Amino acid sequence: MASSHLLLLTLLCGLFVYRCHGACAEVDSDTEAVAGKGFKLGCISCKRRSEVDGAATVEWYFRPSGEADSIRIYTYNEDGPTIESDHFLDRIDWNGSKRSNDIQDASIYLLNVTFNDSGVYQCYFNRILFYDNYEYHNVVTKVVYLTVVAKASRGTASIVSEVMMYVSIIGLQVWLLIEMIYCYRKIAAAGEEALREAANAEYLAIASESKDNCAGVQVGE
Ligand SMILES: *[C@@H]1O[C@H](CO)[C@@H](O)[C@H](O)[C@H]1NC(C)=O
Numbered sequence: 001m002a003s004s005h006l007l008l009l010t011l012l013c014g015l016f017v018y019r020c021h022g023a024c025a026e027v028d029s030d031t032e033a034v035a036g037k038g039f040k041l042g043c044i045s046c047k048r049r050s051e052v053d054g055a056a057t058v059e060w061y062f063r064p065s066g067e068a069d070s071i072r073i074y075t076y077n078e079d080g081p082t083i084e085s086d087h088f089l090d091r092i093d094w095n096g097s098k099r100s101n102d103i104q105d106a107s108i109y110l111l112n113v114t115f116n117d118s119g120v121y122q123c124y125f126n127r128i129l130f131y132d133n134y135e136y137h138n139v140v141t142k143v144v145y146l147t148v149v150a151k152a153s154r155g156t157a158s159i160v161s162e163v164m165m166y167v168s169i170i171g172l173q174v175w176l177l178i179e180m181i182y183c184y185r186k187i188a189a190a191g192e193e194a195l196r197e198a199a200n201a202e203y204l205a206i207a208s209e210s211k212d213n214c215a216g217v218q219v220g221e
């Protein structure tokens with residue numbers, strides 16, 4: 001049981017280290033928020049050429065579930081952060097790159113999530129890369145489909161690790177049982193053998209004794 005947990009942990013750590021290798025990694029956002037709690041809407045866009053200087057501004061859009069139109073809810077640019085929608089008034093904090101115009105992480109933090117916050121969120125990076133002779137503009141978009149639930153559902157990793165725990169417990173017990181039966185049979189067989197040998201030895205002893213006796217009798221005659 002312990003070893004299976006260790007194995008899982010090692011695997012997860014391996015994955016984690018792999019993804020976090022280097023300065024910037026485009027980790028996908030979580031997509032399930034719990035009502036009444038805070039939630040980090042992740043949005044990361046790494047520069048293709050990390051050595052080239054860049055600058056980016058960010059806009060977030062939101063389309064509530066069941067509605068057709070997106071509204072702009074948040075911008076982050078030279079003037080700093082601005083919440084653009086009353087629905088999110090005082091409820092958004094910046095969780096992205098700090099103290100830099102060269103934004104690669106544009107994550108925001110929603111406070112006091114409500115069920116009305118479920119829907120589609122999009123973040124736009126308007127990025128400029130400064131090369132020696134020219135500037136390169138591009139726009140990167142990321143989409144997060146957010147569902148709001150009343151209680152956190154369990155992560156897959158925790159379910160998988162629990163199933164593996166039960167499988168390994170049952171496996172070990174079956175192995176133990178088989179081993180016990182095997183040993184019991186072996187001991188029983190060895191016991192029978194010993195008994196038979198003992199009986200044989202006794203028989204031989206008696207036989208040779210009676211033979212001796214017979215010989216004695218013969219000699220006596
Ligand atoms: C994101 O912002 C929230 C609210 O300001 C803060 O509680 C949280 O620690 C921040 N998380 C990260 C990863 O910066």
Ligand SMILES: *[C@@H]1O[C@H](CO)[C@@H](O)[C@H](O)[C@H]1NC(C)=O
Pocket residue numbers: 090091111112
């Ligand atoms: C969250 O909601 C609770 C209750 O509605 C309120 O008391 C609290 O001030 C809110 N917090 C924020 C950061 O809006």
Ligand SMILES: *[C@@H]1O[C@H](CO)[C@@H](O)[C@H](O)[C@H]1NC(C)=O
Pocket residue numbers: 114115116
């Ligand atoms: C959610 O939206 C519905 C319909 O637009 C509105 O009646 C309700 O007050 C909203 N709830 C919250 C917590 O914003």
